[in-house]
Amino acid sequence: MTHKSLFIVLDGIDGCGSTTHSQLLAAFLEHKKHFKVHLTYEPSKSEIGKILRKFLKNKEIPPTTDALLFAADRDLHYHNEIKKKLDDGFIVISDRYIESSIIYQSIQSDKISIEWIKELNKFIGYPDLTIILDIEPKIALARKNEKYLEKFEDTSFLDKVRKLYLSRAINEGYHVINSDDIIEYVQEKIQKTVLNMLNS
Numbered sequence: 001m002t003h004k005s006l007f008i009v010l011d012g013i014d015g016c017g018s019t020t021h022s023q024l025l026a027a028f029l030e031h032k033k034h035f036k037v038h039l040t041y042e043p044s045k046s047e048i049g050k051i052l053r054k055f056l057k058n059k060e061i062p063p064t065t066d067a068l069l070f071a072a073d074r075d076l077h078y079h080n081e082i083k084k085k086l087d088d089g090f091i092v093i094s095d096r097y098i099e100s101s102i103i104y105q106s107i108q109s110d111k112i113s114i115e116w117i118k119e120l121n122k123f124i125g126y127p128d129l130t131i132i133l134d135i136e137p138k139i140a141l142a143r144k145n146e147k148y149l150e151k152f153e154d155t156s157f158l159d160k161v162r163k164l165y166l167s168r169a170i171n172e173g174y175h176v177i178n179s180d181d182i183i184e185y186v187q188e189k190i191q192k193t194v195l196n197m198l199n200s
């Protein structure tokens with residue numbers, strides 16, 4: 001068994017496929033490559049994460065409240081779960097992480113700067129690898145059931161979200177992978193990116 005800790009995040013607009021691809025990637029690394037893998041997600045499964053899931057259905061929640069709660073959820077998630085697994089030599093894969101807060105919360109309000117989000121999240125550890133799955137909002141939302149759309153699942157909002165993901169990806173050196181393609185093909189590109197990182 002190989003023991004090499006690595007912290008990987010898959011992120012992108014709603015409906016980009018981060019959940020499906022995180023699961024496929026975890027199965028590949030664990031069963032085909034025999035790494036110890038811990039798969040997780042945000043909002044997390046903690047009590048704070050559960051409140052956040054409820055708030056995703058409520059348009060009355062101020063964006064500042066969302067930002068504070070997402071930061072609290074992440075602080076707990078990092079210290080009580082992610083860090084422990086990394087210390088034990090696991091590869092940790094998180095479906096969304098701080099990049100989601102930087103993008104979604106800062107776009108919601110002029111009062112919310114990226115610097116403030118970073119300040120709120122200042123005690124967390126950062127990923128070794130962030131992969132942004134890119135897709136057009138219209139196509140991403142067509143994959144969802146319209147009756148159950150959450151507050152951020154709106155094409156014009158997601159157009160802004162996508163633009164900010166792409167511009168930050170260039171500045172921050174994130175990997176961008178087009179996810180409007182056959183699942184196996186997209187997954188193969190993700191696996192190659194991760195294996196390159198593990199071999200480097």
Ligand code: TYD
Nearest residue numbers: 014015019042043070096097100101104152
């Ligand atoms: P989720 O059901 O995980 O999204 P999907 O499966 O469609 O990718 O819902 C997460 C939602 O929460 C998504 O709309 C993005 C939002 N979010 C934030 O606004 N800030 C954050 O920090 C995180 C982690 C998520």
